[in-house]
Amino acid sequence: MRAQLEKLAEPTYKAFTEKLVETKYEILGVRIPTLRQLAKDIVRTDWQAFIEQPKTTFEEMMLEGFVIASVNIPVEERFVFIEAFIKKIDNWSLCDSFCSSLKITKKYPQEMWNFLMTLRHESHPFVLRFIIVMMLMYYLSDEWIARVFQELQLIQHDDYYVKMAIAWAISIAFIKQEEKTRHFLQTAVLDDFTFHKALQKIRESRKVSGDVKEELKQWKRVK
Template sequence: MIRQVSAERLQQAQDTGYQAFQKRLIPGKENILGVRMPVLRKLAQEIVCGDWRAWLDDPAPDAWYEETMIRGIVIATAPMEQCERFARTADFVPRIDNWAVCDGVCASFDLTDRAAWWDFIQPYLHSMEEFHARFGAVMALELFEGQDDLQRTLEALAGVPAQGYNARMGVAWALSMCGVRFPKQTLDFLEQSGLDTWTHRKTLQKMLESRRLTGDFRVITQQSRNKLKSTEKPKRQTG
């Protein structure tokens, strides 16, 4: 009954225009109602204020993309011990089958205990599974705070073995954010990292897309990207 009520609330909040927009952003994902993120966060908070364990433990499958997003946000924000949060997060990660749920949920966690979270994401950073690896990469970015974290973050991201499109894009995005904040160190690292050419090029492209990259570093980044001649892209994985 709890899950039924939340599903009804989602259907009432449907925006068909936004639904069409989201379907373009998340190719192949059809079970999208089209509910905006602020509404999803509000519904998640209402669940957190009630019997959130009963909601999470209801065996009914997630019928909608939005239900999976809410599930992840509830796991990230409900009051629980860290060991339970880690266990529930580990159970949740296999449900991730698109970049939007991955990135939206990763941004919802309280990462105060950064050392424990860094240890927790290590298996995902070493996973060959496309969305497990993207989860690890995006969480590494969420944990990244500054220069003290830079080298370990760069090395962890460059070492992600998964080859799925969404995994490589997650790695490139995370590396580019390191590059925008610390362009010299990141560009120097990329030159000697052995990172595959496609991900390297995407990293430089995303650095160039950021308005925060300015001056000589923008010129150097463009020059570095121009040197990478390969146009091969990783194949999208489905299923």
């Protein structure tokens, strides 16, 4: 697989990715759409053998995530593969791309939520980020929003990528559920960094009016 990926690699894209992603895995420089197409090919072959192979590159890891997300297996069996995979993640790009690929969540929201709740005890920052990003991508509806807010308050970790994920989740929630998110921001127990980053991300959104952005400037905590 590595040899195939090396043929598809682009030096300029490699340099671009290396500036954005800090990882222990070697970055070759293969674009995401190309990796998604490769994953489709792998799913039609011996995909389990591919998953079991040791991986040293960022692209191989991305492929593994795409395969796990798309292969046709029972949902409970998929959770076994998901849990093993997310514990190998060491960067935001692998995490977030994997989450966006797990469209199966729309079919099994309760089962996925139950699975996410089994991971809450983990201290691995990218397992926690996985939980948060899954919630912001699939669980900001009326049915789930209260539970999402409750869980966001319970996740306590000093890692930058965990805190930024919480801020991101709050900003998306504000766009989708403004009044409920306003109440959450006014009552939630959030550290100053996460609170201010959430406000910043809300103000950066094109979907938020200028008046609201001006109002949120006044919410800044003063020490």
